[in-house]
Amino acid sequence: MSRIGKKPVKIPAGVKVELNGQLLKISGSSSSLTLDVHQIIKVAYDSEASEINVSRTGDERFARSMHGTIRAHIANMVEGVTKGFEKKLLIYGTGYGVKVQGSDLSLSVGYASAKMVKIPQSVTVDITTPNSRGNDVPAEFILRSPDKYAVGQFASVVRRIRPPEPYLGKGIRYAHEVVKRKVGKAFGTGA
DSSP states (O other): OOTTTTSOEEOOTTOEEEEETTEEEEEOSSOEEEEEOOTTEEEEEETTTTEEEEEESOOSHHHHHHHHHHHHHHHHHHHHHHTOEEEEEEEESTTOEEEEETTEEEEESSSSSOEEEEOOTTOEEEEEEOBOBTTTBOEEEEEEESOHHHHHHHHHHHHHHSOOOTTTOOEEEETTOOOOOOOOOOOOOOO
16 A cells, blocks of 8 residues: 555645545635546545545555556645745856746857747746846746746756756756855976
């Protein structure tokens, strides 16, 4: 039995749960998320105890692996509609910057022209510092969404445009990311 899968998911006040067959919809004050649960997993909502219980129909390997996974998805959905998820990204490099143009994110990160990335509908972008100042003060922006997958996927797409390089540390990185720096070439005095 999965230790994670057998723990019930507590539903806080103000969160509405709708279970229609294998389709689970969780709604909060400002957003709602849906999950199509695999038929090998049974989801039950207990409105009196205000919790969701997840169980599996069989004991095959796939059923055991999905048991904890589905429970974790449901817990993330509940947290997403109540608090939401966010990823903070930093851009280091002289002349590098970020801005929102309509429904696109424009990144000036050392290419001949700015790179444009389409912002997903469920993700919002909050720019705190639009331009970096040298290699000391980075440009900062925060991606927010009730969907944990959407915010993480979009953050990785943005980071992939210009990953941090190891010599000067220029590029796009997560706020908590530590970039291992390399020492440049040392020139000796030739004889």
